[in-house]
Amino acid sequence: MATSISKSQADLLASGFLDDIGSTKDELQPKGTISVLFQLAGELVDTAQKNLNKADRVASGALSESIKVRDPYVRGKTLICDIEALYYYLFVDGGVAGTKRGSGKYKFKYDSPGKNMVKAFQKWITKEGIKGKQDKKYTNISRRDTFRKSISESGKGLAYAMARSVKQKGLKRTNFMAKAIAKVEKKAAEQYGKAFRLDIINALPNKL
16 A cells, blocks of 8 residues: 555545445445545655654665555454554664663663674665775785775674664664654544544435
């Protein structure tokens, strides 16, 4: 499902969803209410992505791209529309206290970064074109291999140093998702109320 959803798109999605679950014309069809749900879900994703960008915490873009609206489903009598994101959004949103300083909802326990964290920094270093210092231990091999290996090794060393620094200093909280949820929640009650009233009116027979 798209992130930013227009009213016309949401109406079509709502109609398709009601058809999929076998809703009949004799039943109350909350098309307007479901449409509002889809619009608000799309707005939440769009707002979260913008908040993340404003916080200057977009490196590879993977986290921002991972925030999506999942297909809705029914559990009992409840219609659910989930928002998905890479698991570490929790740390970016709530912040992580470092081993030496900083504060946050979470906390690093050790200074040494794991392999995945170092690899993530290596990808960022490559993307940004950051170069480390060449290592002198490669001076006795060919010039081409010296360049290739020294950049590879220095990039890994730089990535490790940066990852270790983050673990010591921590990650500042951004509240990018918390702020997006708060913004959407303010609109939800009023918009759901209006939409549901219209759904009820539209469900009334033409002649009583």
